[in-house]
Amino acid sequence: MRKLKVGIIGTGKIAKTHIKSYLNDENAEIVALCDIKPGRAQEKADMYNLKVACFTDYKELLKMEEIDAVSVCVWNNCHAEITIAALKAGKHVLCEKPPAFSVEQVYEMKRTAEQTGKLLMFGFVRRFGKDADTAKDFIDSGMLGDIYYAKTSCIRRRGNPGGWFADKNRSGGGPLIDLGVHMIDLARYLMGKPQPVAVSGATFYGIGIDADVKNYNWYRSEDFSTQSDVEDMATAFIRFDGGQILHVETSFSQNIEKDVLSLELYGTKGGMRIYPDLKIFTKMENYLADVTPIVHLGNDLFTEMFQNEIHHFVTHALDNNPNCRNMPEDGVAIMQILEAVYQSAETKREVLIKNEK
């Protein structure tokens, strides 16, 4: 079988997971790397013993005709520009989350994918976990009935990664756009992908990076710095077109005892907890019953999710099949929600979402 020739743009932390996943995929071959920071692409090439072309300007990488597809792993403010240029250069694109900086941008990315006929897949990686697959199997079998409400939290006590993550001009925001995006997407995916119609949200500031905290470790960006102008915490109440509600809360910094990762869905026939562990709450033979699916999750869920995501991208790109699991319209729905939360936080009013485009 022909191998997919891949270029990776942005070779910071998450690019390492992309590189490892492509290396493990027998149908893919990495042929080029690019990072605006001089030397960083070559450093990653050396780290993985890759004999590939290295660039500091993504436009040079896109000129390589042999490249079929790219992973876009750069700061959030460059996602749209690089994705659109890559699609126009005839490449399939796997663009990391969040999809873009604005709804306008993600519409343009979607239009460009449609015009060029190339695959545009967004990096909603949590859809590729075995836990998400199992949850979806039970939901599709009707075990939850009609899902009408979901709530999710991704809370860090201290965990602002600093660097570009904490610089609104490059990140677009804090934990909402960085962490909340995954949870909102997964909840919406499992709810059957309803369209958002209204959002009420709030953001909170006042703690910041708190870099002088002693003996406490957290994920730090490749170019860590201690300034932050992004929110510490965000919360939102999202209303969908079928009347379903999603409540989300997420933080980089919050005075809570422990970090929290949770997702629960509630339906007319059953409820389900997906995080921190999978369990179904239902009624059987006139008894209330808790059902725990037995699923052998791997030791490293994060690596496994990425491997599955990259494999899905590679096979769809090789088949020239743009109908992947994470479609451009999902990117639009998620950007509509994120943008509306920030607008609502600013105006202190509910924001209505129009779906006219």
Ligand SMILES: NC(=O)c1ccc[n+]([C@@H]2O[C@H](COP(=O)([O-])OP(=O)(O)OC[C@H]3O[C@@H](n4cnc5c(N)ncnc54)[C@H](O)[C@@H]3O)[C@@H](O)[C@H]2O)c1
């Ligand atoms: N799916 C996930 O779970 C997950 C996890 C972490 C990060 N991400 C996403 O991946 C992206 C990168 O995050 P990261 O943690 O790797 O950050 P990082 O700072 O470690 O790496 C980003 C790299 O992109 C480079 N870069 C920035 N603009 C560029 C441009 N125009 N051209 C070429 N290179 C450019 C930077 O120099 C840096 O090396 C972000 O969009 C982030 O949201 C996703």
